[in-house]
Amino acid sequence: MAESFFLKVTLFYLVSLYLSLMERISFKPRKFFRALLTAAPYLLSGVSNFLIVFASSFAIETIGSNSFWILVALPFAWFGKIYLFISLVLVISVVFIIKYASNLERVLSFLDILLIMLILYLSLSKYPQIEIALVSCVFLAIVTYFLRKRWKTSLKKDIQTKNEELSAVNQELIALNQELTAVNQELEASYESLQILSEQLNRTIEFMGKIDLKSDPFPFLEKIFRDTKKLLEPLAGLELRRMDRRTLIGQKAEKFIHKSSKEIEVKLFFFRDLERDEENFLNSIVNFSFFLLNAHNSHLEVLRNNSTLSTILSSLEEILSVSNRTQLLEKVLRYLKDMFPKTVLSSLSIFEKETVETFFIRDGKLERVSPKKGIVVKALKEKRDLILNDVSDFPEFYDVTNGRAKAAAAVFFEYEGIPVVIEIERETGFTEFEFSTLRMMARIFAIFFSRLNLYRELRKTFFQTIEAFSYAVELKDPYTSGHSVRVSEHSQEIARRMGLPKQTIEKIKIAALLHDIGKIGIRGAILNKTSKLTEEEYEEVKKHPELGERLISKIESFSDIAKIVRHHHEWYGGGGYPDNISGEEIPIESRIIAVADAFDAMTSNRPYRKAMKKDVAIKILEKNEGFQWDPKVLRVALKYFKKI
Known part of the structure; x- marks a missing residue:
């Protein structure tokens, strides 16, 4: 009678456990065969024991633990089925508690189902052992009550913690929303300014498409400045410098943006501190102005270089056709004067018999003088090239141009042992390329003189x-x-x-x-x-x-x-x-x-x-x-x- 009771209790226990773990039940072959292998030793104590143990082993696998734990109950099988059933229930309970000790909701679900199953058993059993059943029900009810009370307390704390976290997050979101609102207001405030700058930028880009490097860039840059000033009130003036030319459009101010090099400088003046978008826009204007001036300079340099080289090549055949010294001197001097813009005088000096003879063309005629001082005499004595971008820095300068010459360059060479100097006097200074070209021509002339006939x-x-x-x-x-x-x-x-x-x-x-x-x-x-x-x-x-x-x-x-x-x-x-x-x-x-x-x-x-x-x-x-x-x-x- 007792054995039948404990068998039923064990079965009801297993059914309750399976019902509480319904969502975890899966008939995976690996779990199934491991439970079967664990239950196999119990065949020695009977088929019914084997089936009960197999159900218990699979329950442990369903819990998520290893079914080999069920082997702990194996020794109790030799003392009788009652001990086996009790040991199975205890092993499963221990494994369940270890696995779900922190999950009170899962434990309560199991106890609720187990209590319902016991009550159902009591109501259906013909020969119930009323004392044991009632004690079990009361015990389960008390345990369930205290566990549910503890679960509710824990749940309240969790809810309170979550509420505090949500409240903190909500405060952060409110602060972030305020920041976003401020940023949005700032963006709205600057939107109109950006639209104006965008329109001006589009106009500037349109102007860029019309750029002609052959034209003077100053009027073009002045137009861009005037259009920009209409849109940006703090803009005061624009100062441009290229080589010796300097122009101020508008007026100067204490604050400015600038970019400069040896030959080019751009300054943009303004009255107040600039917003970031305004500063970026004006920087682009300065950079563009600097680029345009530099590009125009490069274009002019290329044109000058091409013109110089074309002049050299086109004049070679004419010079080569000359057969006497006087004609050669005249052609060389005219050629030198035509080759370099703003030249006021070209001369050729020869040092023979301890005397310097300088030839130059004045009023269309070849003239000759014997200077005692000057850049030509210095170059002949020192046998080296000289350049003066400001003749006032050379007190001994020998001037035959009535003050028109502001710069001079002299290149020394020899032919057949005779020292010679060619000289150019100009209204403006010499670039490196021009001086190098003059030196190259000196070499060419040296060759012409020494190989004339x-x-x-x-x-x-x-x-x-x-x-x-x-x-x-x-x-x-x-x-x-x-x-x-x-x-x-x-x-x-x-x-x-x-x-x-x-x-x-x-x-x-x-x-x-x-x-x-x-x-x-x-x-x-x-x-x-x-x-x-x-x-x-x-x-x-x-x-x-x-x-x-x-x-x-x-x-x-x-x-x-x-x-x-x-x-x-x-x-x-x-x-x-x-x-x-x-x-x-x-x-x-x-x-x-x-x-x-x-x-x-x-x-x-x-x-x-x-x-x-x-x-x-x-x-x-x-x-x-x-x-x-x-x-x-x-x-x-x-x-x-x-x-x-």
């Missing part, structure tokens, strides 16, 4: 002149010093090894010396840049073959040379510039110069890298055979390069 020597002079032209490029790009001469030597040797006619080799020699002459029209800042070129800068550099062709084509007898220079950057497989021609369309002379130019460029120091080793350069040439360079030319060139 000898054809053989004149031919030699011709090539020295060509080298002087390449030197003009090297003045702007010191890293290419000697580059044109080396390219010419390499190209001639390759042509000779290919068995080309002497006439063709002669053309190659001249074209190689002049192949980079177009770089005279490229800004020095780009040629000497140490970092990677921008796309716009690279496109400007790519113009030098066309510029070279235009400059050289000024000499009628150089039409073939001009074509060779134009195509020395074309690729044999296509993709070069400026015409993207390929194969035999490219003149053989250009193909030869292209290989020599690439080899010397790779094995020379450049602003953006050091020289490559010869072996590395040769590998690059071999890699691009047929793609960039003519295989026929390259095979001959590589044999030559490997031996030098």
